[in-house]
Amino acid sequence: xxxxxxxxxxxxxxxxxxxxxxxxxxxxxxxxxxxxxxxxxxxxxxxxxxxxxxxxxxxxxxxxxxxxxxxxxxxxxxxxxxxxxxxxxxxxxxxxxxxxxxxxxxxxxxxxxxxxxxxxxxxxxxxxxxxxxxxxxxxxxxxxxxxxxxxxxxxxxxxxxxxxxxxxxxxxxxxxxxxxxxxxxxxxxxxxxxxxxxxxxxxxxxxxxxxxxxxxxxxxxxxxxxxxxxxxxxxxxxxxxxxxxxxxxxxxxxxxxxxxxxxxxxxxxxxxxxxxxxx
Amino acid sequence: xxxxxxxxxxxxxxxxxxxxxxxxxxxxxxxxxxxxxxxxxxxxxxxxxxxxxxxxxxxxxxxxxxxxxxxxxxxxxxxxxxxxxxxxxxxxxxxxxxxxxxxxxxxxxxxxxxxxxxxxxxxxxxxxxxxxxxxxxxxxxxxxxxxxxxxxxxxxxxxxxxxxxxxxxxxxxxxxxxxxxxxxxxxxxxxxxxxxxxxxxxxxxxxxxxxxxxxxxxxxxxxxxxxxxxxxxxxxxxxxxxxxxxxxxxxxxxxxxxxxxxxxxxxxxxxxxxxxxxxxxxxxxxxxxxxxxxxxxxxxxxxxxxxxxxxxxxxxxxxxxxxxxxxxxxxxxxxxxxxxxxxxxxxxxxxxxxxxxxxxxxxxxxxxxxxxxxxxxxxxxxxxxxx
Numbered sequence: 128x129x130x131x132x133x134x135x136x137x138x139x140x141x142x143x144x145x146x147x148x149x150x151x152x153x154x155x156x157x158x159x160x161x162x163x164x165x166x167x168x169x170x171x172x173x174x175x176x177x178x179x180x181x182x183x184x185x186x187x188x189x190x191x192x193x194x195x196x197x198x199x200x201x202x203x204x205x206x207x208x209x210x211x212x213x214x215x216x217x218x219x220x221x222x223x224x225x226x227x228x229x230x231x232x233x234x235x236x237x238x239x240x241x242x243x244x245x246x247x248x249x250x251x252x253x254x255x256x257x258x259x260x261x262x263x264x265x266x267x268x269x270x271x272x273x274x275x276x277x278x279x280x281x282x283x284x285x286x287x288x289x290x291x292x293x294x295x296x297x298x299x300x301x302x303x304x305x306x307x308x309x310x311x312x313x314x315x316x317x318x319x320x321x322x323x324x325x326x327x328x329x330x331x332x333x334x335x336x337x338x339x340x341x342x343x344x345x346x347x348x349x350x351x352x353x354x355x356x357x358x359x360x361x362x363x364x365x366x367x368x369x370x371x372x373x374x375x376x377x378x379x380x381x382x383x384x385x386x387x388x389x390x391x392x393x394x395x396x397x398x399x400x401x402x403x404x405x406x
Numbered sequence: 407x408x409x410x411x412x413x414x415x416x417x418x419x420x421x422x423x424x425x426x427x428x429x430x431x432x433x434x435x436x437x438x439x440x441x442x443x444x445x446x447x448x449x450x451x452x453x454x455x456x457x458x459x460x461x462x463x464x465x466x467x468x469x470x471x472x473x474x475x476x477x478x479x480x481x482x483x484x485x486x487x488x489x490x491x492x493x494x495x496x497x498x499x500x501x502x503x504x505x506x507x508x509x510x511x512x513x514x515x516x517x518x519x520x521x522x523x524x525x526x527x528x529x530x531x532x533x534x535x536x537x538x539x540x541x542x543x544x545x546x547x548x549x550x551x552x553x554x555x556x557x558x559x560x561x562x563x564x565x566x567x568x569x570x571x572x573x574x575x576x577x578x579x580x581x582x583x584x585x586x587x588x589x590x591x592x593x594x595x596x597x598x599x600x601x602x603x604x605x606x607x608x609x610x611x612x613x614x615x616x617x618x619x620x621x622x623x624x625x626x627x628x629x630x631x632x633x634x635x636x637x638x639x640x641x642x643x644x645x646x647x648x649x650x651x652x653x654x655x656x657x658x659x660x661x662x663x664x665x666x667x668x669x670x671x672x673x674x675x676x677x678x679x680x681x682x683x684x685x686x687x688x689x690x691x692x693x694x695x696x697x698x699x700x701x702x703x704x705x706x707x708x709x710x711x712x713x714x715x716x717x718x719x720x721x722x723x724x725x726x727x728x729x730x731x732x733x734x735x736x737x738x739x740x741x742x743x744x745x746x747x748x749x750x751x752x753x754x755x756x757x758x759x760x761x762x763x764x765x766x767x768x769x770x771x772x773x774x775x776x777x778x779x780x781x782x783x784x785x786x787x788x789x790x791x792x793x
């Protein structure tokens with residue numbers, strides 16, 4: 128028996144297949160792009176090929192993330208809030224707080240008894256998300272994965288205004304012109320994002336253990352900045368991208384179990400079509 | 407094809423002005439109002455028709471910067487925008503009220519852009535003690551006097567009393583409609599309820615009562631309610647004047663079974679009392695009988711210092727009754743960005759619901775269709791915690 132989770136985020140799409148014992152059978156992380164439906168189909172095709180499974184062998188599939196409404200072959204849609212909490216609890220049963228920093232949004236979650244019990248989201252402003260780092264990297268002519276190691280070379284951090292990504296970009300250009308070392312500027316941006324994230328999460332209370340997920344968790348410089356502002360160390364999954372998709376697969380398993388017991392489960396006749404909005 | 411009941415309410419909303427334009431053509435005078443604290447009985451008593459002015463969530467706000475700052479109530483900006491675009495020029499008059507500072511400023515600006523044959527600003531106090539009621543009564547007397555001059559006739563107490571009875575009848579009918587939302591699932595959806603309320607706020611009172619009776623009869627005939635959903639929600643807060651906002655909530659897996667909105671229960675939940683001077687009774691009811699974020703209620707005797715819950719109960723106890731009687735699973739507090747009256751209530755309300763052990767969430771919106779996806783995620787997330 129297999130269950131799948133598909134997390135179509137604003138920047139990256141993640142997909143996971145687990146078996147009935149909640150073991151990871153396959154995973155895939157790709158760029159989202161504009162055509163969610165065509166992408167959802169392609170990701171499933173590629174993931175099933177990787178796992179050596181047919182779609183009919185997947186008993187239940189849950190879609191999550193902003194693009195969750197664009198997965199016609201999903202059995203159910205669940206918010207990324209619930210899915211991340213479930214994924215985090217699976218990986219770190221001791222977690223009481225989760226912070227997810229994605230490409231375009233950030234969320235804080237409180238977890239109790241394996242379930243999400245409270246949340247806070249920032250998805251109206253890109254400051255404090257991966258987007259800020261993308262803008263920064265572009266200004267510096269660096270790759271995203273170079274930001275972390277570069278910032279760790281800094282002996283001090285150059286404060287950056289944290290109101291707006293675009294304003295911050297202008298500030299960064301002025302700092303570069305003034306000859307401020309690149310590593311200090313990056314460290315400053317990491318501090319700025321970390322401050323925002325921690326301040327946001329404090330609204331729902333921060334209790335240990337605290338887990339950090341999302342693509343930005345791969346940036347060690349940023350992780351260190353968050354730990355500094357939190358005043359405690361963070362737990363980080365080996366693959367910080369797939370927590371939401373993993374959670375969605377776990378939700379799929381739980382829903383399948385519940386519906387089977389209630390006698391309401393109906394196996395969906397799924398077809399992967401090359402649907403597109405653009406042609 | 408003649409519509410009736412819910413279909414008629416929906417048809418009225420497709421063209422809110424249709425009936426009013428007909429009546430205007432027949433010689434009736436239409437008095438627009440923004441605030442539910444304007445005593446409509448006085449307007450109807452002088453044979454004029456009150457018409458609720460609302461914004462337009464789909465209309466891009468392009469003209470409001472001429473009179474209002476950007477960081478300002480988006481609803482009032484929409485209203486000013488529509489006024490400058492001459493969408494309210496059909497009105498014979500505009501009855502204004504000091505509901506909140508944003509509205510007070512906006513109506514002053516609006517009436518400098520648009521010249522109505524009649525305008526009047528009613529100054530409404532923010533407290534509910536006896537002095538405040540007396541003051542409000544003198545303001546209403548002034549409003550009545552000015553409207554009588556415009557109408558060219560007098561409004562006597564007997565006629566005003568008769569109007570009070572008709573409006574009380576409408577309030578009772580709306581409460582009967584809401585009683586049909588007690589079963590699980592409720593016999594009509596939040597979206598349908600909003601359509602009916604918006605429709606009656608677009609009609610003369612007696613025509614609104616006819617529509618309400620039709621709708622109640624139709625809903626009572628239904629053998630079952632709407633879709634079964636596991637979560638029953640109470641929605642509180644600032645304006646929800648378009649079904650698209652309510653759809654964002656009801657498509658998130660919840661039934662909106664009761665509300666505390668100006669476009670919902672608020673204008674209809676309490677009656678004007680019987681017996682005594684009608685203006686005084688109107689002042690009493692419109693100021694103290696409507697529980698609103700803009701109206702300050704103090705338990706007095708320094709009670710807040712001794713017992714915070716007692717203070718919270720004095721202000722929000724009516725919501726506890728709603729939660730209990732409509733078997734509410736969770737409360738959605740929503741407010742417009744920059745709305746001070748509603749925004750300042752949130753901390754205490756979250757405290758109150760925490761005391762009652764009722765889950766609650768606060769969601770802010772900007773009165774725009776574009777921002778709905780983010781609101782939906784929060785509401786769905788909240789509903790998922792309740793399932």
